[in-house]
Amino acid sequence: QKEVEQNSGPLSVPEGAIASLNCTYSDRGSQSFFWYRQYSGKSPELIMFIYSNGDKEDGRFTAQLNKASQYVSLLIRDSQPSDSATYLCAAGGQGAQKLVFGQGTRLTINP
Amino acid sequence: DAGITQSPRHKVTETGTPVTLRCHQTENHRYMYWYRQDPGHGLRLIHYSYGVKDTDKGEVSDGYSVSRSKTEDFLLTLESATSSQTSVYFCAISEMYEQYFGPGTRLTVT
Numbered sequence: 001q002k003e004v005e006q007n008s009g010p011l012s013v014p015e016g017a018i019a020s021l022n023c024t025y026s027d028r029g030s031q032s033f034f035w036y037r038q039y040s041g042k043s044p045e046l047i048m049f050i051y052s053n054g055d056k057e058d059g060r061f062t063a064q065l066n067k068a069s070q071y072v073s074l075l076i077r078d079s080q081p082s083d084s085a086t087y088l089c090a091a092g093g094q095g096a097q098k099l100v101f102g103q104g105t106r107l108t109i110n111p
Numbered sequence: 112d113a114g115i116t117q118s119p120r121h122k123v124t125e126t127g128t129p130v131t132l133r134c135h136q137t138e139n140h141r142y143m144y145w146y147r148q149d150p151g152h153g154l155r156l157i158h159y160s161y162g163v164k165d166t167d168k169g170e171v172s173d174g175y176s177v178s179r180s181k182t183e184d185f186l187l188t189l190e191s192a193t194s195s196q197t198s199v200y201f202c203a204i205s206e207m208y209e210q211y212f213g214p215g216t217r218l219t220v221t
Contacts, residue, residue: 032208043201043212044154051208088154092208097142097161098169099210101154 002027004091006102015111019076023089023102026070030091030100033065035074038086038104048074079109114138115213117202123219130189132216134202136182143185144169144203144210145177147196154201160185192220 003026013019021035032051036044050056050063050072062075072091076083086104114137124130134143144159146169156169158177166177174196176188189196197220202213 034209036212043215046209046211049209090154097144097159097205098156099154100156100170103151103153 002030002091002100004089004100004102006087006089006105008103009106010108011105012108012110013079015079015081015109017079019079019083019107019109021074021076021087021089021105021107023072023074024070025072025089025091025100027091027093027100028067028070029093030070032092033063033072034090034092034099035061035063035072036088036090037083038088040086044088076107081109081111083107084109115202115204115211117200117213117216119216120214121217123221124192125221126193127191130192130218130220132187132189132200132202132218134185134187134213136185136204138204138206139182140204140206141182142205142210143179144205145175145185145187146201146203146212147171147198148201148215149198157187157200189218192218194220196220 035048038044048063050065056063060077064073088104089102090099092099145157146154160166160179200216203210
């Protein structure tokens with residue numbers, strides 16, 4: 001069974017610091033990886049996606065992919081209290097239609 | 112919510128009754144999905160559609176059926192609701208790879 005594993009947290013980070021969220025996946029055939037942010041009681045919101053090994057940066061967010069280690073991470077620089085949410089990691093195959101989600105990591109940014 | 116609406120937003124129903132949830136999109140995206148989200152299980156794919164009348168099963172499809180007669184609408188039916196189907200149901204859409212989620216429907220089966 002294809003699995004995506006995340007530490008459920010909570011992960012507590014001081015405001016202004018770097019938050020590091022990690023995810024591992026079991027299916028070596030996975031080719032697309034996504035990070036979603038979900039505020040309590042709201043729907044998941046796509047914040048980053050990555051398909052190739054290495055880093056991808058978008059503003060304060062950096063996604064990192066290491067296919068050899070089957071590892072995906074999300075770095076949030078200059079963390080803000082508004083970044084406090086649950087972050088979901090998802091992995092998909094070539095077509096990315098059948099995504100497998102991790103259980104999410106709850107992140108708290110402390111002012 | 113990327114031009115996605117779900118109805119109803121909240122529903123309470125009794126065990127054994129049929130329930131239909133609707134997802135409507137205004138983006139003309141090819142793919143539509145139904146997920147459920149439960150504590151301890153995260154988001155799990157129920158069914159998805161890759162075109163009008165074209166659907167496929169996901170990870171947790173037992174007890175659910177879907178239909179898509181128009182590009183913009185994707186219906187999820189619980190044929191005979193059970194308490195284990197109490198959950199938050201999310202619809203998502205995509206044109207290529209990135210999926211965008213609707214606001215969700217909270218369903219309680221008593």
